[in-house]
Amino acid sequence: MESIQTKKPTTTAAKRRFVNASIAYIFLLPWLIGLLGFTMWPFIQSFYLSLTQSTLHSTTFVGLDNYLRMFSDERFWKSLQVTTKYVMLSVPLKLAMALFVAMLLYKASISMTFYRTLFYLPSLIGGSIAVAVMWRKIFGLDGLWNSLLGKFGIQGKEWLGQPDYALYLLVLLVVWQFGSSMVIFLAGLKNVPGDMYEAAMIDGAGPVKRFIKITLPLISPIILFNLILQTIGSFQVFTQGYVITKGGPMDETLFSVLYIYELAFKQQQMGYASAISWMLLVVIAIVTAVVFLTSKRWVFYENDMKGGH
Structure with a gap:
């Protein structure tokens, strides 16, 4: 009986933390989308382009030549x-x-x-x-x-x-x-x-x-x-x-x-x-x-x- 009573508050607290974290991520979602879409992806893409001979029409991997x-x-x-x-x-x-x-x-x-x-x-x-x-x-x-x-x-x-x-x-x-x-x-x-x-x-x-x-x-x-x-x-x-x-x-x-x-x-x-x-x-x-x-x-x-x- 004591074991059940001990687990119940712990479970409730864990659920509360999960809900609070979920709410926080929901509010952060617009910023995260902007970070990934407008900062991180161009960041990665530019590094890849730096290893290529790239124009508007073609892209050729050249390694460190640039x-x-x-x-x-x-x-x-x-x-x-x-x-x-x-x-x-x-x-x-x-x-x-x-x-x-x-x-x-x-x-x-x-x-x-x-x-x-x-x-x-x-x-x-x-x-x-x-x-x-x-x-x-x-x-x-x-x-x-x-x-x-x-x-x-x-x-x-x-x-x-x-x-x-x-x-x-x-x-x-x-x-x-x-x-x-x-x-x-x-x-x-x-x-x-x-x-x-x-x-x-x-x-x-x-x-x-x-x-x-x-x-x-x-x-x-x-x-x-x-x-x-x-x-x-x-x-x-x-x-x-x-x-x-x-x-x-x-x-x-x-x-x-x-x-x-x-x-x-x-x-x-x-x-x-x-x-x-x-x-x-x-x-x-x-x-x-x-x-x-x-x-x-x-x-x-x-x-x-x-x-x-």
Whole structure:
């Protein structure tokens, strides 16, 4: 009798857990279908294509030939060089600008709320075709920039058509879109204890010293988060190069994703384009891993401050 009474609650609890799990999976089902259908299946398919010589009409298995082909493809190395240079320039500048503006705007007031919204707006529209076209018009031969230079007697140029300037102008565009990073920095700055600043001021520390000794260490996890996000996003840059410069002049803005697009949809080399996509994934993974490994030296968490490690 005691054995039967013991099993009954156990069976009831097991049924309850099964029902709860079933309900959870039912609610997760739309997301799971999206993950499998729109993420995992294309992921697997692209890897298979990278091992083939594939066009819209035929697919031939070639093994690692596409990966070996990269070593002799000058345009691939050029695109990787351009993309790396873009990342190394745009990410630090964008984060520095975002942190600078966040430091100016982190105090709570009605006017500061307005300015935060104003500075965030470029990030909302930054990836759009319209902004890219606007940027191309501004630095065109008859654009706003040349009009301003003309007032000072300086002869303008087709700036985006100059190999020495084109990439830097695209970097300038993405630095202007610092709003999302700024908002994240603002959230981090609000968590810095005010009494630490007060104690430092009593000890005679100036604004620069307080920023270096207090602000940067305490928001270093936020810096790491922004750094990872912006690095991954910058390696995937496409719109600016496609709309503004078409990868020119002389391939100076030929980003890796733009080269992949040209191979896949213009030259119908789906297999080779997929192989380069996987190589780009490897590069992003390596860079991200390096950032995480080196972060142990400059990122400080709450336990570090308390002497927990």
